[in-house]
Amino acid sequence: MSAHPVALGGIHHVAYRCKDAAETVEWYERVLGMKYVTAFAEDHVPSTGAYDPYMHVFLDAGKGNVLAFFELPNQPAMGSDPNTPAWVQHLAFKVPSLEALLDAKMHIEAQGVDVLGPTWHGIFQSIYFFDPNGHRIELAADIGTAEQYAELEKVARPMLEEWSQTKKAPRHADWLHAKPE
Template identity: 80%
Template sequence: MTGHPITLGGIHHAAYRCKDAKETVEWYARVLGMEYTTAFAEDHVPSTGEFDPYMHVFLDAGNGNVLAFFELPNQPEMGRDGNTPAWVQHLAFKVGSEEELLAAKAHVEEQGIDVLGPTHHGIFKSIYFFDPNGHRVELACDIGTDEQYAELKRVAMPMLDEWSQTKKAPRHADWLHEIARKEHGHQA
């Protein structure tokens, strides 16, 4: 969109809650190789001034991306939105190839963590598992062609418009499912 008054330069950081800051930092370093870079700890929330001690930790997710967590010891035990399925809210990280994805799966499983996948999404493949806080983590590698990505961009608005009217899955990108079925030897 040109002429918009805001020009974004990417995501500065995404922040989630954790049960234990140290455990979380150590888990992300051991399981995903993320470097712990920064921490802020305050007794009062800078934006609101309210008393709510916290530890805010930051991890390097690669390519200038930062993942952050808050430990909030004075708040009720953390939970999750019971009305949203566990598979919906997740952190997805990119890996460079299918080989890297399979190596990552083996590494994560060696850590004693259950892994689902690889799941074929037509233009990318993913594996899924949970961190010690109950956050779902996805590792994904892109496998699509430039033409496939261009077609998905072309049908994005018609799909959104149809979904808004019907609340049923639009069929504009059924070819993605066909790609996955063929790889797994299933018939359409």
Template identity: 70%
Template sequence: MTAPAPLKGVHHVAYRCKDAKETVEFYRDALGMDFQLAIAEDKVPSTGAHDPYMHVFLDAGNGNVLAFFELPTQPDMDRDRNTPQWVQHIAFRVGSLDELMETKAHLEGMGLDVLGPTHHGIFKSIYFFDPNGHRIELAADIGTPEQMKQLKDVAQPMIDEWSTTKKAPRHAAWLHEKIADES
């Protein structure tokens, strides 16, 4: 019997961008990401297809890498119009609520429209868009180990109920009721 190799984390996540240089500068200036690496080729190594590209890699902290492809000979990039804008996003963790609010002020100082903070029970988030139209979330964890255990314990019953009903299960209603009490 075979088994999958144990995963050691995410090597990188790649998205498309309109302009590689503009994208690198945005993530450097807005989020302090270090520009790690650029790869440019005229042929795709995996397929051999002629498709010039610039592939850039940015350090997102803790060994996580966010990458982008600029594809100048392809049609202009667009988003999945069948999916609401709020669904597809890139979320990064920050160390505290203070850091979240300091970053919000920094982003607003850059002229960005920032939504939030939004209270999700176990974390608070802010949201904004990068120059490519990708929605970015910054999240500060506030959940307790007990809350995280409770959520883990109800995860399977919740997905089982959702699979059958396609309605929000009440298994973790306590989390949302707590938010309402704090408002």
């Protein structure tokens, strides 16, 4: 088997829009402990040349992962896709343990942020909340076993094929939905 012609080395950064760059940086530093690492500000978009002033801020999310935001003052106000439920589009960050997840929940709530969860997902538990821009954030702690992750990888293709044919939830991993007592 030959190597794929596209040699990915991970995610360089993920970018979203924000209402206010300074407020966003302050919130992610205070609430999630991210480090503000750099910014770009231009009056013209480098790729298109279009006049559209922006501030592009970058935050270190740990382990080489960068979360970025654009403030676009000349564009219409931010909105969300009215055809997509609010729970679908979100940023999920890994925390090292269930204990760390619970500690994070207490800290985030102490910052005045409403937090939902923890929610049990079989192989991980997570909490959910919104940033000041309306982006849903998830913190997730893996709790699965190596065997469970291997089984999920094994059934991933058959589940996708069944979903594509039926548009109903495949039952290949029913064990995942049985919450232990």
